[in-house]
Structures are given as structure tokens and as C-alpha cells.
Amino acid sequence: MARLSVNINKIATLRNSRGGNNPDVVKVALDCERFGAQGITVHPRPDERHIRYTDVLHLKKVVTTEFNIEGNPDERFIELVTRVRPEQVTLVPDAVDAITSNAGWDTIKHRLYLTNLVNRFKALGIRVSIFVDADEQMVRGAKETGTDRIELYTEPYAAQYAENREAAIAPFIQAANVANELGLGLNAGHDLSLENLRYFQQNIPGLLEVSIGHALICDALYLGLENTIQLYLKELE
Template sequence: MTKLSVNINKLATLRNARGGNVPNLVKAVKDIESFGAEGITVHPRPDQRHIRYQDIHDLKDVVGTEFNIEGNPIPKFIDLVLSAKPAQVTLVPDAEEAITSNAGWDTIKHKDFLKDVIATFKEHGIRTSIFVDPEVSMVEGAAKVGTDRIELYTESYAIGYPKNPEKALQPFIKAAVVAKELALGLNAGHDLNLDNIAYFKKHVPHLLEVSIGHALICESIYLGLDNVINMYKNRLRE
């Protein structure tokens, strides 16, 4: 079964909007795991507009499932990850001013940089994943930098799904097949939701994990967090 990692950035955004500690992220993580999630994802950014660096320290001994820290590997981020020692670090090339992640790595252009950063994390026993577009050349480049996994950037699938899901999915199937051939583990995330996740899971082979935040939290406003987490898990079993 494909694992569900819940990204809690939006909960942190809600907390930060009013100050204080509501919702309490430590309690939220415990609840999310008790509802059945197999992982917790956070994506701290330099301006700390949602997840704060202190949150990582508060959560590192609380998460009982797999802790996944995403982000651009600037020096401060690298130090944070090495201090927290999560199960997985996902490298994302997001610019500081970006509202959300909007592109995968050019694994050919940034080969030497990625190789050095990944080696640092793996020396400390941290599984590495890198965010890539569903392009065969980028997957092949990822294999050459020594990463354990890739995370396919799924925005194009989410955009294309309503009109032609089969067409929208083709690049992801090709990328998944190549990743398997190159012994890369496969994750996916960005704009996946209750409407499109089952089709993605059914047709993309070798999918180990999906990371979902924005849609899951928005859906939970109407349907409840416990209910939504289990709705995702049911779709990931199909």
C-alpha cells in the first residue's frame, strides 16, 4: 500500500494568522497519526511564514511515524535537518518568494551540488528524496546524484486530470517505470486531492508515498480530519 504523509504547513499557517498556539501542532501531529497517517511532512521556508524552525525541534521527538522535512538545501536548512535527523529529507528548489513549490530540480544542471548535499545527509543516515518534474532525463539525472528516492511534482497531472486523465498521467507512468529500472524509490505530491488520487495510484506503478497538505486540510474543513485521512487511505488501497 502507498503510504500517506500529511503535510501540516496549512495548520501552521492558521496558527500564525492569530499568533499563539492554536491549532497546537504537537497535538495535531499526534491526532493525525492516530487517525491513520503513515507520515508527517513539514516544509519550512526561510521567512517561516508557516512552519517555523522551532516547530521542527518541537516535533522531532513527537512524530512516531515517518518524519519528512522538505525544503531548499540552503545552509540553515541543512543544519536544521542534521539536527532533527528525520526519516527522510526531500530537497525542493523553491525560491524564497515562491508561494508554493512550482518546479522540480534540473538534476543535470545541478548535479554536483545535489550530489554533495545528498552525500551529507546520507552520511547521517537520513533517507534522501529530490523533487523532480515527470521527465525521463530528470529521473535519469537523479539516479546519478545518489538520491534514494524521487518525488514527482504532480501539478501538471492535477491540472490535466479533469479534461483527460489518461493523457495527463502518461509522463508520470514513464517516469515511474524509469525510476524503478534505476532502483529509485518513488514518492509524489502537489495538488493531489480526493478527486484525483485514486486514478493516480491505480495507474502509476511502484508508488511508495504521497505527501498531501493543502487539499487534505481544506477537505477536512467540510468532512473532518479523521474522516478525510481515512478516505485518502481507502483510495490508496484501490
């Protein structure tokens, strides 16, 4: 069964829109764990428009499941991860002005850069995952960096799912097969939802973890957070 890591960025967005500390991202993270989530993901960005760097420090003190910090590895991000030492760091090539992640790494073009980062984080005992598109060459390039895992960028799958789910899943199956052959751990995330998650996990061999934020938090507005997490876990059975 793939593990569910809940991305709590949207909780921080809601808090920041009003000021103060309501909703409390630390309490929500603890509630997610209590309701069955097997990990907590945060994605701090340079402008701190949702998760703040201080949030990450506070969360590290209390999160007892897997703590995953994802983001563009600029110097501030590297310093934060080095200080916090989460169980996993996910490297994402976000532009500074990106609303959300919209592409994986070109692991061939940036191989040396990524290799240096992977070595740096692994030396601290942190598992490293690299965010990649469902492209065989990008998966093979990731392997060359020494990374432990890749995270497949699943927005293209989600966008095409309703129209033709077989076509939507095909490149992801191929990428997953390559990852398995190379001995890479396999994560996935971006726009996975109650609608498309079960089909994805049933067809992707070796899937270890999904990171879900936006859809899960939106569902929780209608269904309640505890019920929503249980529903996502059921889809992963």
C-alpha cells in the same frame, strides 16, 4: 499500498494568522498519526510563514511515524535537518518568494550540488528524496546523484486531470517506469486530492508514498480531520 504522509504546513499557517498556539501543530501531527497517517511532512521556509524551525524541533520529539522535512537546502535548512535527523529529507528547489513549490530540480545542471547534499545527508542515516518533474532525463539525472528516492511533482497531472486524465498521467507513468528500472524509490506530491488520487496510484507502478497537505486540510474543514484521513487512505488501497 502507498503510504500517506500528511503535510501540516496549512495548520501552521492558520495558527500564525492569529498568533498564539491555536491550532497546535504538534497536537494536530499526533492526531494525524492517531487517525492513520503513516507520516508527517513539514516544509519550513526562510520567512517561517507557516512551519517554524522551532516547530520542527518540537515535532521531532513526538512524531512516531515517518518524519519528512522538505525544502530548499540553504544553509539554515541543512543545519536544521542535520540537527533533527528525520527519516527522510526531500530536496525542493523553491525560490525564496515562492508561494508554493512550482517545479522540480534540473538534476543535470545541479548534479554536483545535489550529489554533495545527498552524500552529506545519507552519511547521517537520512533517506534522501529529490523533487523532480515527470521527465525521463531528470529522473536519470537524479539517479546519478546517489539519491534514494525521487518525488514526482504532480501539479501538472492535477491541473489536467479533469480534462483528460489519460494524457495527464502518461508522462508520470513513463517517469515511474524509468525510476523503477533504475532502482529509485518513488514518492509523489503536490495538488493530489480525493478527486485524482485513486487514478494516480492505480497507474503509477512502484509508488511508495504520497505527501498531501493543502487539499487534505481543506477537505478536513468540511469532513473532519479523522474522516478525511480515512478517506485518503481508502483512495490509496
